[in-house]
Amino acid sequence: MMINNSESIREALKVYFIMGSPNCKGEPAQVLKEAIEGGITLFQFREKGMGALTGVSKYELAKELQQICKEHQIPFIINDDIELAITLNADGVHIGQEDEDVANVRKKIGDKIIGVSVHSYEEAMAALGGGADYFGIGPVYPTKTKEDAKPSNGTKLIQELRMKEVTIPIVGIGGITAENAGAVIKAGADGVSVITAISHADDVTEAAKSLRKNVLESL
Structure with a gap:
């Protein structure tokens, strides 16, 4: 599935699900299928944390998850592992500030999607200059999923970028739930990305549905 213009990326970011095996209570493939049924619009494979798979198992x-995404026409993005993304011909990658330089990643993956986590106006401008397709901004609210997460900053940076007429697609991340998703959209984000709000839910499909409903109502 090829999405490489900012409007199609903006659409895909609405309900952005991030997951790897350490984030799931059940089988990752089943969790992903249920999340797709609930209406997620983009999936990022992020295999990090305690007990994360490596090598052949990770591959x-x-x-397996990429195949499920293909069958349902959901873009499939890989967190941080550029080589794996190239090997699998993924739809794109998402990188953080500690990862490889955006311009280098762009050379390696051509016209695929590059998402970059940014925490300040300066980081945002550098990522834009390097060829980022969208920004992940957060943590908007406190989160326990990332052990090294920076302090939560609310929607301040999202609002600042929009006030300065930065039009790149933006997704908010960190501590987002169906209840607070609307505020993130109203601040100027095009979508919200979540891990545990979906992967730890008692009913994954319902959790995704309720997140999607609140995002769409706030756009």
Whole structure:
């Protein structure tokens, strides 16, 4: 599935689900299928944290989840592992400030999607200059998923970028739930990205549905 213009990326960011095996209570493939049924619009494979798979096991899980995304026409993005993204011909990658330089990643993956986590106006401008397709901004609210997460900053940076007429697609991340998703959209984000709000839900499909409903109502 090829989405490489900012309007199609903006659409895809609405309900952005991030997950790897350490984030799931059940089988990752089943969790992903249920999340797709609930209406997620983009999926990022992020295999990090305690007990994360590596090597062949990581590759096989990525391939299985990518196949599910293909069948349902959901863009499939890989967190941080550029080589894996190239091997699998993923739809794109998402990188953080500690990862490889955006311009280098762009050279490696051509016209695929590059998302970049940014925490300040300066980081945002540098990522834009390097060829980023969208920004992940957060943590908007406190989060326990990332052990090294920066302090939550609310929607301040999203609002600042929009006030300065930065039009790149933006997704908010960190501590987002169906209840607070609307505020993130109203601040100027095009979508919200979540991990545990979906992957730890008792009913994954319902959790995704309720997140999607609140995002769409706030756009």
